[in-house]
Amino acid sequence: MQLTINKLGKEYKRGFWGLKDFSLEIKPGILGLLGPNGAGKSTFMRMLATITKPTDGTITWNDTNIVKSPDILRDVLGYLPQDFGVYPNLNAIEFLEYMAAIKGLDARTAKKRIDELLQLTNLVDAAKRPLGGYSGGMKQRVGIAQALLNDPQLLIVDEPTVGLDPEERVRFRNLLSDLSGERIVILSTHIVSDVEATATHIALVNKGQLLREAAPENLLHELENKVWEWTVRSDDLPALKQKHIISGTIRRSDGVQVRVVSADKPDTNAQTVSPNLEDAYLYFIGGKQ
């Protein structure tokens, strides 16, 4: 099972490229996509999900070019878009039955699967209520359920934990980890802790280009001795923000403890500390390599 992206590009109107020269090889596991707003993550995911046609490049699923033959992938695809709707007059069961029919699941399998998914997404009690009355988080859980209907080999989830309460978020993260063994999961999010908890690989994207793709531990390894902490006076903080990437601040009685990502020692009092993914994100996206 392999997904190969080769020199992928998408040009929108007026010569604006949402994604350009994007190459990546994805194997089973969870790939976390990290990047700022407008970086091209959703464009990339929509192209993988066969919704948007690329302007340039190829996407190959097990040696089949899915730009030319999208149905090969669609049979084994689960997709949760960032922004999606539901049919308000249907209840969760009816909506999932509808999606199962469209995905080509036979009725008996669909019924069993829907029961499991409703339990999994904690929607059993609300399953017979029209979706029009669901809260945002509940709709999001219906979206998660429909993405998992066909036991997909490629699961693409764009901002999946938006609107979920902390308990549901943790449960979804666990679910993703549980699912990832024999399939490819691509997860896009702004919540670095979600990626930290689940991803086996991380791709950093900015301005439509792939900045870095590595295992989380490798990214963190690159940041060894580049994350510093020390305490400064409150008045010095604005000037420090101008000079360095600050990944955290904590107020203390003697001033402000700052956490700075920098290749060089930023202050004589600064001490190196263990890096985390948020530091890595700021370091690479901030372009301070």
Added chain:
Amino acid sequence: MNSARIIYHLARADFLERVRRYSFLVMLGLVVFLGYQTAIGNMALELGQYRGEFNSAWVGAMMSLIGTFFIGWFGFYMVKGSVARDRETGVGQIMATTPLTRPLYLIGKWLSNFLVLMAMVAILALAGIVIQLLQGENTQIDLLAFLAPFFFIVMPLMALVAAAAVLFESISFLQGGFGNIVYFFAFIMFVPLFMENNALKNYPAFEPMGLGLLANEMGKAVTAIHPDYNGDFTLGGGITEGATTTFIWNGIHWTPEFVFARLSLIVMALALTFLAALFFDRFDPSRTKPRSVRTKRSASDSAPTPASTSQAAPTPHLTPLNKAANRFSFFSVLIAELKLLLKGQRWWWYVIMGGIIVACLVNSSAITREIVLPIAWVWPILIWSAIGNREIHNNVQQLTFSSASPLWRQLPVQWLTGFIVTLLMASGAAFRFVIDGDAIGLIALLSGAIFIPSLALASGVWSGTSKLFEILYMVIWYLGPLNKVPGLDFVGSHSNGYPQFFIPVSLALITFAIFGRSRQLRN
């Protein structure tokens, strides 16, 4: 910020948002087409066998009438939807958190509607000048005489149409397709109602469409020259052969009374907008829940709270599916699509549906064809109008279009569900035709049953909304089955019709829909 400034910015933003849409260009294109039809003589104003010389006053009045009739009728559909957009985009909820009052918000929307309508009127006016020059009967442009009917006849009506759109958007049951149909029939009914109303006959300037005023003033002018004038006043159909007797008409003498009467309609439009504020929910979803949602929820589960957050989280476990489970079933999709199509209708809808089917069966073949079947085929209009655009309307397209073969697995089934509903509505008629051995009736029924879902699918796929089908279908239905215009009589309600002609038309529409959907999928 003072009120005027708030209204200005509300209207400006809304106006800019609309005129930058592709649909606005289409609208202007239709207005230009209307002007072109008039220029080539396919549409004209005649008073029996007389017509005015094509001077500025006559052309201005003629174009004004075309504007009041067509833009007044169909412009409503173009401008309605502004409040709905704020609702759908969530901008409305943001506005609701500001000190903005309901009347102020709706006045802003009214002004924006009005400006959009007047932009169309302006294009029509420009076309009028071109027509006068092309006709060449009198090439002297008298701007005052030309523009006066636009200002005093069209503008007040546009103000009223803009207000009607705001009112319809504020009343929950008139917000959707039902409101579109209500306006369609209300407009048709109001034209003769205004013309025949005795009070308005005495004060024609108060008649909103200005038909009475123009008929009166033009009638006086033509009677003065040709006392045998019989009072006929027609707009449309093109210049009739024989109606070659022309007369000079220099326009209405706009007395202060006339001007006051016309401008009072703008005040009435503002009053209508204020009235709308009484019904407007100010984007509070608790005031207007979707009907079917409200009716199906019990008191105990009325709040959209998480289902059972207090319960212990079950262990995430899913049984793996084997490959054999993945078998596409056309029948399963058909059942699912039918459920989707019919879900949300109230019980009385089905009762009336049953009543109409029985009425088709118990009446004679002739009555069924002429009266009952046309009624049967207008009842499910809001069901048909969802075909082809439901995915876009509900923002589900990313989910459904990323499934396997979305074009060939979903689109034919959607058409088929429409066909089934259409046939079901006509089932009583079909039995009646079989009993009476009415073969022509059966052919007409079949061609109609193919035509309706085809039109719905093509309109839905290409427009992404239900509105286009609702308007198109109502026009065809009104002119064809109801008024027996042979070329549009897809029901075969009249023996002069050519219902079989709708089979190739349907095939073309289906092809058009397939092309449209594959274009959507290619993105």
